[in-house]
Amino acid sequence: MLRRGVAVSPGVVVGVAYCIHEVFVDPRGKPLEEQELLQELEAFDQAVEKAAADLRALYDKVASQVGTQEAEIFHAHEAILHDPAFLHKVRDYITQHRSTAQGALHRVLNEYGSLFARTKDDFLKERLADLRDVIVRLSGHLSQVIKQGPAALGGEPLVVVADELLPSHAITLGGCEVSGIVTQSGGPTSHAAILARSRGIPAVTGVRDILRQVKTGDRIIVDGREGVVVLAPDPESEAAYRKLQREFVHRQHQLAENRDQPARTADGVPLELLANVNGLGDVEQARAVGATGVGLYRTEYLFLTHPSVPSEEEQLDNYRRMILKTPQHRITIRTLDIGGDKTIPYLGHRGEANPFLGWRSIRLSFEHPEFFQKQIRAVLRAAALQTNPPARVQLMFPMVTVVEEMRRLRALVRRCQRQLRAEGKEQGPVQIGMMVEVPAAAINIDAFLDLVDFVSIGSNDLVQYLMAADRDNPKVSHLCQPLSPAVLRVLHHLIRTCLRAGKPVSLCGEMAGSPRGFLLLLGMGLRSFSMSPSFIPLNKRLAASVTVAQAAQIAQHALELRTGRQIRRFLAQQIHAFCPDVEILDVE
């Protein structure tokens, strides 16, 4: 059976399904026999031990690769895992109701779920999410498929099928690497999708009701390029997809060989291919694929994985390590972009009717000068780091909407610089830039240019606001499309205005990494791109096969087309003509 969803992370994988939801639906089944109870309790205890070992290993891995603050979340999960009340409840359900451990976990989750459902407190809601994550992990160790390890999968890759993706799913599950992801909700620029892409895991989201059609252990194919999921494939289609899978892996390896070559068009025009990163782990990957710097460091994860506002010293330490590890020590650090789909409990964020139109990003930061100034000061101080070649640190503000905000931001930076001078603390030079992701700022861009050193276009948000279509909602993903006539016109206006004014401009939304988006932007005159690291090799390859004049002609023609479908088809044809090598790595 073939199901269609939203293509969010390219690649093809033929594997075995592991349904995360199995803990969320009642496992039913007969009550256990008396003699089975002991066995079930033992199985549960073993699962707790294995889950604890997982969490400790994850802590160590993230602590060494990213930082101890980022790893704290796994300590918190371990504390839940060993919570006596929680353990008692599960054991009690097993013995009193003769339930399986899976069934008992399901009941406990439901019980906490209905208790927490009434609360409006975001902090408690977050704790429920943590509990769910822990229960999913435990359930993974109780599942026959995962319990027997990769052997039970017949050596096949593991495909996670879930309602929505939790960040920990994209790392490992019960000791198995995750090789594919299918979810019922979430769109192409949801943060879970971005995570999958940065790890190069093929993923399809928005496949409605898939959890009713697939069960753990079923054979499943994920085509993250076309947004297709095949359940119980017949031998012919399985063979065809296996061929595609081999080709995909081969092509990826082949392309990554260009890591040391400079990024240039066919006529030798140099380009800047930068990486979008969430932390130190991603910087390693950026380096491995040949990124020449970081064009977007999303600092949210530093805050999201911390129990309270990270102190100025903690942030300073993190930014210094990021600068050191980043290729050429060139990094654009974005201030906290919270709100919308991400909340931080300790900032007291409350539910809003329209969170993406509400109190997010700098709108929220302005009202928290205590942490906003800490972040700005930490970036200024980190920029003093002595490196070879000298570090180039850029400070970028998200969601700037009106000119007054930009003035206020500059004043805030000046105040932080004065404070640091007065305190005798070292600081380095920092370029100040804005993200253009609100249509008001895009249309009015010329009014901002005197106030900024550089511009970075955040096409993920810009597209959702222009098209009035939530980037995370699969029901409207047909509208939330960067390759649409209205978006093209706004991008063209933006890039042209910046270039005419001699203002450095880059684009850091997901469209920079998709070959069709990349080709179009190149044709509009863009020379600096920031994308998920895994997309760098293929766009370097694509750039080398077109001249600037050819790309400009393509963009000109695309701008004349009237529908998104025509634009997408036309650009796909151009990719096919100029660089068929990268076709397999494109996302529909």
Ligand code: PEP
């Ligand atoms: C964007 O909006 O395009 C962007 C790069 O930022 P984020 O995806 O983090 O909102």
Ligand code: MG
């Ligand atoms: Mg954004």
